Amino acid sequence: GENVGLHLPTLSVQEGDNSIINCAYSNSASDYFIWYKQESGKGPQFIIDIRSNMDKRQGQRVTVLLNKTVKHLSLQIAATQPGDSAVYFCADYNNAGNMLTFGGGTRLMVKP
Amino acid sequence: EAGVAQSPRYKIIEKRQSVAFWCNPISGHATLYWYQQILGQGPKLLIQFQNNGVVDDSQLPKDRFSAERLKGVDSTLKIQPAKLEDSAVYLCASSPSGSRSLAKNIQYFGAGTRLSVL
Numbered sequence: 001g002e003n004v005g006l007h008l009p010t011l012s013v014q015e016g017d018n019s020i021i022n023c024a025y026s027n028s029a030s031d032y033f034i035w036y037k038q039e040s041g042k043g044p045q046f047i048i049d050i051r052s053n054m055d056k057r058q059g060q061r062v063t064v065l066l067n068k069t070v071k072h073l074s075l076q077i078a079a080t081q082p083g084d085s086a087v088y089f090c091a092d093y094n095n096a097g098n099m100l101t102f103g104g105g106t107r108l109m110v111k112p
Numbered sequence: 113e114a115g116v117a118q119s120p121r122y123k124i125i126e127k128r129q130s131v132a133f134w135c136n137p138i139s140g141h142a143t144l145y146w147y148q149q150i151l152g153q154g155p156k157l158l159i160q161f162q163n164n165g166v167v168d169d170s171q172l173p174k175d176r177f178s179a180e181r182l183k184g185v186d187s188t189l190k191i192q193p194a195k196l197e198d199s200a201v202y203l204c205a206s207s208p209s210g211s212r213s214l215a216k217n218i219q220y221f222g223a224g225t226r227l228s229v230l
Contacts, residue, residue: 008152032217043116043203043221044155089154093217099168100145100219102154 008087010107019077021106023090028071030092034100035064035075039086047075047088077108085110114138116222118204124228130192133225137185137206143167145219146179146189147203155203161187191227199229 013019025033031052036044050057050064050073057064063076073090091102117136125131137144143162147155158177160167164184172179176195181187191198205219 034218036221041223043205043223046218046220049218091154099157099160100217102156105152105154 008105008107010109012109012111013080015080015082015110015112017080019075019080019084019108021075021077021088021108023073023075023103023106025071025073025090025092025103027092027101028068032093033064033066033073034091035062035073036089036091036102037084037086038089038105044089080108080110082110082112084108116204116206116220118202118222118225120225121223122226122228124230125194126230127196128193130190131194131227132188132190133202133204133227135187135189135204135222137187137204138220140208141206141220142184142209143207144181144187145205145207146187147205147221149201149203149224151200158189194227194229196229199227201226 011021034049035047037047038044048059048062048064050066052068055066061078065074075088077084085108087105087107089102089105091100093100116138119134123131145160146158148158149155158172159169159179161181164181177191179189189202201224203221203224205221207217207219
């Protein structure tokens with residue numbers, strides 16, 4: 001992932017709308033991806049994961065899409081709620097298999 | 113099930129001083145990780161333990177950082193001496209296993225220790 005310093009990309013959505021958070025990864029050998037949610041003052045919390053032999057996986061109100069051709073990952077949140085406000089990180093396992101590499105994060109702000 | 117416990121939550125020190133952080137992973141989790149998270153960035157792995165052995169410490173600045181997990185359960189991370197650029201949140205995480213089994217790779221994070229070096 002890229003280092004975006006203090007200025008995280010921000011996505012602002014209206015409560016009830018759907019949110020789409022995007023992530024690009026660089027390692028074509030990565031074969032396992034995870035989305036984490038991090039609220040202020042807390043550690044990252046697991047949301048959903050996907051292996052590279054899948055292109056879509058659904059959870060409760062969340063869907064992860066994987067496009068290996070362009071090395072792109074997205075997290076879709078349906079009916080976004082104020083409690084979804086947080087920073088979202090994608091992470092992937094490197095080709096050695098055991099080191100999780102985090103992207104720079106996207107801040108999601110939900111307007112009531 | 114209790115989560116990953118870390119202490120202290122906050123620490124303020126002056127540069128060149130020493131500091132230590134403590135982590136107690138989820139019971140039964142074999143793998144323990146320490147991450148450094150600088151403001152506005154994603155966590156960066158410092159060191160990974162499998163039970164009481166080091167699996168990966170390639171990104172640990174070994175001239176000043178050290179970590180141990182003597183009995184394969186809780187762990188301490190130490191910085192000696194601290195520099196201004198060490199100001200960050202230090203996160204501990206644990207997972208059932210360091211293997212590539214899908215569920216066993218999920219890492220569970222503590223709330224972190226926020227370090228400010230003045």
